Amino acid sequence: MKNISVIGAGTMGNGIAHAFAQNGFSVKLIDVNQAQLDKAIQTITKNLDRQVTKGTVTADEKNTALSNIKTVTELTEGVKKADLIVEAATENVELKLNIFRQLDIAAPANAILASNTSSISITKIAAVTQRPENVIGMHFMNPVPLMKLVEVINGYATKKEVTRAIVELSKTLNKVPCVVNDYPGFIANRILMPMINEAIYSLFEGIAGVEEIDTIMKLGMAHPMGPLQLADFIGLDVCLSILNVLHDGFGNPKYAPCPLLVNMVMAGKSGVKSGEGFYSYSGGSKELVVSAQFK
Ligand SMILES: NC(=O)c1ccc[n+]([C@@H]2O[C@H](COP(=O)([O-])OP(=O)(O)OC[C@H]3O[C@@H](n4cnc5c(N)ncnc54)[C@H](O)[C@@H]3O)[C@@H](O)[C@H]2O)c1
CATH class of the missing domain: 1.10.1040.10 (N-(1-d-carboxylethyl)-l-norvaline Dehydrogenase; domain 2)
Known part of the structure; x- marks a missing residue:
């Protein structure tokens, strides 16, 4: 996986984009609101600056990370080359179901569709797509650049290869993945x-x-x-x-x-x-x- 699209540039979306970009992935950060995208880039820059001050990231690595992120307001445009899409839009069932219906049409056929939802059923989200086996929960914790855990949630139909791919990917982000099944509240x-x-x-x-x-x-x-x-x-x-x-x-x-x-x-x-x-x-x-x- 190389191309990651992140939907929603709020609290979680900017952190998820930061984590992928810092680890060499090419990130499309998508939001319906341009002001949120601008604010997200400012937040990521500020957080990377803090890492440079602490000595955990060099100035060159900071610049590379920032250059790895492109912002987009058009969902179709933002996901057309994605290997993985991580949806981190507002926690609202209808809104998420709509996004996944659109993703099913616009994303490449073999792309994995993940949601960062805190509480909405992954099985329910997956059921509005024609590829429920490729839908999974990827629940990052706030603040994403600092928190090590990724709760990986298997929907009813999620296939094992997809779970394995997300577990390996989470490790390349220097996170610790924990796999759980899709029941209310997951584990966390x-x-x-x-x-x-x-x-x-x-x-x-x-x-x-x-x-x-x-x-x-x-x-x-x-x-x-x-x-x-x-x-x-x-x-x-x-x-x-x-x-x-x-x-x-x-x-x-x-x-x-x-x-x-x-x-x-x-x-x-x-x-x-x-x-x-x-x-x-x-x-x-x-x-x-x-x-x-x-x-
Ligand atoms: N905040 C947390 O501590 C936390 C922790 C773990 C998981 N989550 C989950 O992460 C998700 C995002 O939460 P948040 O706190 O970042 O929310 P937020 O309100 O900070 O950000 C949501 C963003 O989604 C954007 N958005 C809304 N509709 C959109 C659409 N159709 N297409 C693209 N972008 C759209 C909004 O403009 C906003 O920028 C939720 O599902 C939430 O449950 C949140």
């Missing part, structure tokens, strides 16, 4: 989200405060970040939507989202990106400040 979110939900329930029931819950999990379990801070970082709206996928998919009440999480999302408090969640990010402080609501 099936285990992470109930933990976050339980942390929110503990707060909701008044068992402990925000700082206590996060400190217990950080110092007691050696987690780099407490579950409430992590929820803010992921986005409370994203956490809610993944919990709903688990709840609907398994029909088990243990996955029911905590009413406090539902309320916070309805109130527009979705964490870092909205300026407030369990912590407040609006005062410009570098220290974590617990949101006034929970003091």
